[in-house]
Amino acid sequence: MTLATSLRIDTAIKPASYVRGLLYMGLIGIMMILAWLASLALWQYLLVLIVSAAVASYLIISRPILLHISQPRLSQRVDKQWQLLIRTGRGDELWQAELVAIHRYQWATSIEFNIIEPYQKTFSTTIFRDQVNHEQWRQLNILANISKSSS
Numbered sequence: 001m002t003l004a005t006s007l008r009i010d011t012a013i014k015p016a017s018y019v020r021g022l023l024y025m026g027l028i029g030i031m032m033i034l035a036w037l038a039s040l041a042l043w044q045y046l047l048v049l050i051v052s053a054a055v056a057s058y059l060i061i062s063r064p065i066l067l068h069i070s071q072p073r074l075s076q077r078v079d080k081q082w083q084l085l086i087r088t089g090r091g092d093e094l095w096q097a098e099l100v101a102i103h104r105y106q107w108a109t110s111i112e113f114n115i116i117e118p119y120q121k122t123f124s125t126t127i128f129r130d131q132v133n134h135e136q137w138r139q140l141n142i143l144a145n146i147s148k149s150s151s
Contacts, residue, residue: 009071009143011136015087017128019107064088066125071143078146082113084123093118104144 035048068085071078079099086093097113100122112124129137 008074009069009136009139011132011139012068013066013127014131015065015067017131019128019130020126061089064123064125066127067092078143084113084115086123095123097123099147102140102144102147104141109140109144 031052035045040048065087066084067087068083070083072081082097082099084095084097086095095115096117097115100112100114101110102112103110107129109127110124111127112122115121115123127140132140
């Protein structure tokens with residue numbers, strides 16, 4: 001394996017993340033404490049529960065899930081011709097995109113793309129540290145540092 005090949009990002013992303021789950025559980029806990037402290041009537045608690053369940057269900061069902069990410073060939077610009085394997089409600093689809101921005105955080109990396117194919121739209125996703133292996137996490141951090149320094 002050459003050095004140039006190892007710098008190319010081509011990785012599977014685990015759909016589930018323990019870090020994301022802990023974050024969501026923490027938010028649910030805070031909302032429960034706030035609701036308890038609000039001293040609502042029983043029907044108001046039920047209404048809050050129903051609306052929260054409906055919103056959570058919608059977000060889980062409608063959110064596209066990133067399964068695989070591939071950087072363009074090394075002869076191409078770093079922001080062009082990305083390939084994303086996305087799980088949608090219609091099944092797994094291969095999308096072509098342009099990299100708009102990437103932001104590195106301690107436990108997550110946020111990436112924004114302009115989707116070109118199958119239709120034009122913006123797509124933002126967060127990759128948590130536990131969704132990729134150590135080497136892939138390092139490559140994402142390098143890409144975030146390069147993108148930050150070039151802008």
